[in-house]
Amino acid sequence: MTTQHSASLFGRRLRGARRQADIPQDKLGVQIGLDEHTASARISRYETGVHEPPFEIAQKLAKALCVPTAYFYCEDDDLAELVLAWERLPRSERKHLRKLVDTKLAGSLAK
Secondary structure, eight states, X not given: OOHHHHHHHHHHHHHHHXXXXXXXXXXXXXXXXXXTTTHHHHHHHHHHTSOOOOHHHHHHHHHHHTSOGXXXXXXXXXXXXXXXXXXXXXXXHHHHHHHHHXXXXXXXXXX
16 A cells, blocks of 8 residues: 555545534644644645544544544444444444444354
8 A cells, every 4th residue: 555545545544534623624623733833734645645543633633533543544334434433333343333233244254
C-alpha cells in the first residue's frame, strides 16, 4: 500500500468524522494540543493527504472525535462501519457478536 493511498484514506475518514462531530478544523486541532495559529492548516493537510499524522496524533484525533483509531485506517468501507458500530456496543453485546462471528466462520470453514 502506498503512503499517498493511506494518507488519502486517512484524510477522507478524518474529514468525515470531523464533519459528523460538527467540529471546525481549527477547534479540533486546538483540542488535540496543536498550536492555535497552525491548527487549522495542520488538520487540513491531514484531511487532504498532504501529510499523515503520527499514530499518537491519530489517537488524539480519534478520542476527540469519539471514533476508534482503527476507523481511520480501514480500507474497506463496510469494515470501517463495523469498527464504528463495535465501539458503540456494550461489552456484553461485543462478546455475543464475537461468538456469532466465530460460529459463522466455523460453519464456512467446515464446508
